[in-house]
Amino acid sequence: MTDRQILNRNLAQMLKGGVIMDVTNAQEAEIAEAAGAVAVMALERVPSDIRRDGGVARMSDPKLIKEIKSAVSIPVMAKVRIGHIVEAEILEALGIDYIDESEVLTPADDLYHLDKHAFKSPFVCGARNLGEALRRIGEGAAMIRTKGEAGTGNVVEAVRHMRTMMGQIRLLQNLPREEWMSFAKEQGAPYELVAEVAAGGRLPVVNFAAGGIATPADAALMMKLGSEGVFVGSGIFRSGDPAKRAKAIVLATSYYNDPKIVAEVSEDLGEAMSGIDIKTIPAEQTFAERGW
């Protein structure tokens, strides 16, 4: 592993226990930073708006990303379409702190993800299970987030993906060595990374939860299930009182094991974003299915 890859994994380690918030302008970025976000994701539209508007979702305008970068001192992330080499080159040229190769945007390549080793910037990628996570890490991702189903305000898919990932890690840890190769084959994962997880009992990179987290209790739930931090997209700035909800989610993420604190911060937060039952979303419109 190169020094650059280690440094990029190290930055994700510094974000642990924190909340990364989607923001669509400099003012929201300042609210997020003041609430205690560890990073912001600069976007033109939050996932629930992308879902509502339909059409092709692309990388944000560099002008918007620059404005958000100059508004805050915390790391700024931004999304590129799966496989869009040039969008990633643009974000690297802007000096972005982390690039999210994201299924929330419309994929640019229906076969291949980015060769993330080719970049100096760190990448975070979504995954629904261990195999998908290890394929992305094999391609050079320095951080993983479970996908959930973004823009729904419904945590059920995030839970399913985190439970799947953690369950597969626990299973792998208990397999004798001669079964690792078949496990790698079944999961479609690089053997060396399978061996690393079997020995270490954890992903080789930091793993956050994303996709559907809308309340402090949702954030604490994901931490309890083994997540090392959370991404909150539409859940904050599509709710009644974003500043208050953002602060509450930050506290609940740090103190996920203290129900008294989670109860206290959950009080009187105003309206949460309205949610969507996953079953009502046609299969071809789910974001989590994007990625290979």
Place this chain on the structure above:
Amino acid sequence: MQSVGVLALQGSFSEHLTKLAQLTEVLPVAVKTAADLEQVDRLILPGGESTAISRLLQRTGLSELLKRRVKEGLPVWGTCAGLILLAKNIVGEQPHLGVMDITVRRNAYGSQLNSFSCRQLLPALGTEPLPLVFIRAPWIERVGEQTEILGEYAGHIIAARQGKLLATSFHPELTDSDAVYRYFLQL
């Protein structure tokens, strides 16, 4: 046996706890509450995001308690974000705990693309060259009269000590060296 706390609200606290567990005569303690903070003999403020950790310290009331314990002589070591929390002056920003007479510049080297690692001998901290990891790191621009400079890299101060307070802009918790831990434990 002494109990060494690591502030466990956000950031690289588990890495520090793992390093402490490898040392003898040390009981590592994850510090999340006032009760935890009251009982430790030493405290490490980990790497992470200083704004996030500072907000959490304020909202939980741990900030005032920590300042009191520093006044009473609790040895505290801040790494990266922890160094920023300790500083009396931060360029362009309000200080957080404001207990150590240093002036700090945040993200002094630039964005993540400017993060780097190297090896350098810091004679005050050990006889072997130390692995130094800088992640969106700050540097110390100036120190007060009571503060001793422990290390510089490329013309900037990266480690300092004032009484029982230790500050490093790099991350020993991310390396295989325990030199700075041993230095801190004898403060």
